[in-house]
Amino acid sequence: METALIYVIAAAVFVIIFVPYFIKFRKAQLESIKRREEAEKLGLTRGRTQYPFIDEEHCIGCGSCVAACPESDVLAVVNGKAMIVNGLRCIGHGHCEKVCPVNALKVGLGDLARRDDIPLLNDSLETTVPGLYIVGELSGFSLIRNAISQGQRAVNHIASQNGKFKPDDPIKEVIIVGAGPAGLTAALACKKHNLDFLVLDRQGTGGTILQYPRRKLVMTQPVELPLYGRLKKHEYTKEELLDIWEKITADYQIEVKSGYNVEHISKEGDVFTVHASGEIFQARKVVLALGRRGVPRKLHVPGEEMSKVMYNLIDAQSYKNCHILVVGGGDSAVEAAVGLARQKGNRVTISYRKSQFFRIKKKNEERINRLIKEKKIQPIFNSTVLEIRPDAVKLRTEEAIREIPNDFTFIFAGGEPPFKMLRKMGIQFGGQAPPRN
Numbered sequence: 001m002e003t004a005l006i007y008v009i010a011a012a013v014f015v016i017i018f019v020p021y022f023i024k025f026r027k028a029q030l031e032s033i034k035r036r037e038e039a040e041k042l043g044l045t046r047g048r049t050q051y052p053f054i055d056e057e058h059c060i061g062c063g064s065c066v067a068a069c070p071e072s073d074v075l076a077v078v079n080g081k082a083m084i085v086n087g088l089r090c091i092g093h094g095h096c097e098k099v100c101p102v103n104a105l106k107v108g109l110g111d112l113a114r115r116d117d118i119p120l121l122n123d124s125l126e127t128t129v130p131g132l133y134i135v136g137e138l139s140g141f142s143l144i145r146n147a148i149s150q151g152q153r154a155v156n157h158i159a160s161q162n163g164k165f166k167p168d169d170p171i172k173e174v175i176i177v178g179a180g181p182a183g184l185t186a187a188l189a190c191k192k193h194n195l196d197f198l199v200l201d202r203q204g205t206g207g208t209i210l211q212y213p214r215r216k217l218v219m220t221q222p223v224e225l226p227l228y229g230r231l232k233k234h235e236y237t238k239e240e241l242l243d244i245w246e247k248i249t250a251d252y253q254i255e256v257k258s259g260y261n262v263e264h265i266s267k268e269g270d271v272f273t274v275h276a277s278g279e280i281f282q283a284r285k286v287v288l289a290l291g292r293r294g295v296p297r298k299l300h301v302p303g304e305e306m307s308k309v310m311y312n313l314i315d316a317q318s319y320k321n322c323h324i325l326v327v328g329g330g331d332s333a334v335e336a337a338v339g340l341a342r343q344k345g346n347r348v349t350i351s352y353r354k355s356q357f358f359r360i361k362k363k364n365e366e367r368i369n370r371l372i373k374e375k376k377i378q379p380i381f382n383s384t385v386l387e388i389r390p391d392a393v394k395l396r397t398e399e400a401i402r403e404i405p406n407d408f409t410f411i412f413a414g415g416e417p418p419f420k421m422l423r424k425m426g427i428q429f430g431g432q433a434p435p436r437n
């Protein structure tokens with residue numbers, strides 16, 4: 001009798017504790033399998049820059065890498081092995097590599113011969129066009145610390161090669177294109193080596209950091225900047241980082257020519273001609289620090305040129321009591337819609353051409369679903385923008401053409417990386433030619 005009771009209690013404990021755990025585990029597994037299958041279909045199984053490569057033979061499926069990733073939802077354990085479920089979200093922190101107990105995961109660029117999105121560079125970061133360098137995220141390596149170290153490496157190499165500077169030479173020694181972390185560090189290194197240089201950027205100083213949301217925490221590692229010294233902390237807010245860049249440009253008199261969009265660079269003899277916004281600039285060496293975000297994709301609809309149409313949202317708090325349309329269905333669009341819907345008096349509509357949101361982070365999915373339920377965001381799926389007017393937007397939906405009131409429109413349709421322009425300059429990419437020594 002007593003034994004039977006023990007069996008009954010044990011069975012009850014098993015049912016109460018393990019069955020729910022098993023059901024939850026199985027549900028998560030099925031979800032991961034589905035996400036991996038989707039990732040394969042959508043081509044999301046690799047990253048934009050460096051990303052995790054998993055040695056399936058050695059992976060024991062412990063999931064430490066999944067838990068360690070600060071961006072979340074990049075990796076998942078599928079059928080007992082770590083796999084990428086959204087590579088585009090990876091920005092290469094590398095925490096996954098550090099925590100893997102069996103060294104089954106490495107973060108890198110993989111086999112360059114297969115990557116036609118990575119320019120071929122030598123150890124000094126010079127491209128296949130001698131005198132033309134690529135630094136920062138454009139090289140394939142994301143993260144601010146990589147941008148800083150590459151900006152210095154390229155200019156140290158230029159300085160080691162350069163002859164004597166002639167003060168009356170109208171041709172610059174170096175032109176740097178891009179004033180993000182890589183370009184600004186290259187400029188500081190030019191100052192340090194007393195090189196005559198010029199920085200061009202189509203926006204202003206700061207690069208991608210300018211596009212981060214307000215008060216975003218930026219993770220980095222202590223890193224040395226030429227002349228300025230060490231950036232000591234592991235975490236900065238966006239605003240702190242921008243203040244540092246501002247101080248650097250003021251203290252070391254680094255002039256950034258803003259509003260210059262570089263469209264082409266040609267080379268004759270040992271002189272480069274940089275074509276930017278209708279002007280030309282000449283230099284003996286060029287450092288490209290363009291990043292990989294590229295130009296925001298446009299909708300090409302009437303009215304898109306109006307100043308009320310924007311391609312990023314820096315500060316949701318600046319918009320109150322407005323009719324706002326957000327176009328897109330990825331994380332950036334959803335985060336913008338959520339931020340705007342939380343401001344007083346806003347009526348936010350999100351228009352997306354697909355029937356549901358596209359691979360968004362779980363946290364974002366929960367937030368937007370809650371706001372949709374509370375009627376603070378109105379989603380219009382399977383819709384496209386036809387026209388933007390000063391006070392309205394015309395949308396084509398499955399049922400009809402609709403016109404909704406509109407004060408501001410935010411478009412998040414992705415970006416076009418500058419690879420075509422680089423190829424036109426003669427720069428070769430991986431998968432195109434054998435790497436140079």
Ligand SMILES: Cc1cc2nc3c(=O)[nH]c(=O)nc-3n(C[C@H](O)[C@H](O)[C@H](O)COP(=O)(O)OP(=O)(O)OC[C@H]3O[C@@H](n4cnc5c(N)ncnc54)[C@H](O)[C@@H]3O)c2cc1C
Binds near residue numbers: 183208289290
């Ligand atoms: C949402 C998000 C979060 C991130 N979080 C972190 C983090 O926590 N820690 C971290 O280390 N990294 C983070 N990163 C990555 C980091 O921002 C980038 O790796 C870094 O900014 C790359 O620096 P860069 O100088 O190479 O390029 P960018 O910062 O992209 O700067 C490129 C500059 O080139 C200019 N430019 C481009 N094309 C042209 C042209 N044709 N003519 C003229 N100018 C041009 C642009 O206007 C821009 O100013 C994050 C990135 C994103 C998007």
Ligand code: SF4
Binds near residue numbers: 061102
């Ligand atoms: S930490 Fe290593 S062993 Fe564990 S799941 Fe990730 S890759 Fe596999």
